[in-house]
Amino acid sequence: xxxxxxxxxxxxxxxxxxxxxxxxxxxxxxxxxxxxxxxxxxxxxxxxxxxxxxxxxxxxxxxxxxxxxxxxxxxxxxxxxxxxxxxxxxxxxxxxxxxxxxxxxxxxxxxxxx
Amino acid sequence: xxxxxxxxxxxxxxxxxxxxxxxxxxxxxxxxxxxxxxxxxxxxxxxxxxxxxxxxxxxxxxxxxxxxxxxxxxxxxxxxxxxxxxxxxxxxxxxxxxxxxxxxxxxxxxxxx
Numbered sequence: 001x002x003x004x005x006x007x008x009x010x011x012x013x014x015x016x017x018x019x020x021x022x023x024x025x026x027x028x029x030x031x032x033x034x035x036x037x038x039x040x041x042x043x044x045x046x047x048x049x050x051x052x053x054x055x056x057x058x059x060x061x062x063x064x065x066x067x068x069x070x071x072x073x074x075x076x077x078x079x080x081x082x083x084x085x086x087x088x089x090x091x092x093x094x095x096x097x098x099x100x101x102x103x104x105x106x107x108x109x110x111x112x113x114x
Numbered sequence: 115x116x117x118x119x120x121x122x123x124x125x126x127x128x129x130x131x132x133x134x135x136x137x138x139x140x141x142x143x144x145x146x147x148x149x150x151x152x153x154x155x156x157x158x159x160x161x162x163x164x165x166x167x168x169x170x171x172x173x174x175x176x177x178x179x180x181x182x183x184x185x186x187x188x189x190x191x192x193x194x195x196x197x198x199x200x201x202x203x204x205x206x207x208x209x210x211x212x213x214x215x216x217x218x219x220x221x222x223x224x225x226x227x
Contacts, residue, residue, distance in 0.1 A: 033214075035217075042204060043215075045215075058214070105150075105158040108156070
């Protein structure tokens with residue numbers, strides 16, 4: 001079974017702190033994604049990566065950056081956390097290649113910025 | 115622009131009743147469509163997917179969905195719901211390529227005993 005793990009289920013940080021959210025997948029997937037989930041807005045794509053050291057902005061990249069130094073690990077970075085970044089963050093991965101496959105999701109990290 | 119819309123934010127049904135959750139899409143070509151379920155405090159789990167072929171798709175947990183091109187819809191159905199079906203349901207689509215999914219807003223399902 002594909003497994004996507006996220007480093008923390010719950011995080012509480014203070015405004016202005018630098019925050020790292022980590023995601024690891026164990027299926028050698030090329031593509032990885034970071035989403036933000038807010039009530040009534042569904043999931044919105046922050047960044048995605050289609051290969052090591054490659055990244056592309058999603059729909060709401062402002063205030064975030066990412067890092068992918070190894071294929072299995074994709075990190076989301078909040079350079080200076082703000083209260084409007086309080087949210088649920090979901091990581092996902094998917095195989096690459098020419099086919100279309102489903103994304104596999106981690107359990108999520110609920111981040112609260114105070 | 116590509117979009118997926120779930121018109122119902124919250125639905126309540128009685129246990130044992132039938133269920134239909136609506137999903138409408140807006141894509142230039144036939145999209146690849148998915149339904150995911152999220153139980154409280156959990157990540158998303160795939161219920162079913164439509165890529166091509168038979169427009170009636172069977173999924174896990176007794177769910178099915180029907181792709182209707184004429185109505186730009188991909189509604190999720192279950193003939194008889196169980197209390198354990200209470201969750202949030204997301205419809206999503208992609209045109210392929212980089213496989214970026216576009217999600218609907220989600221529908222929260224409450225089950226009355």
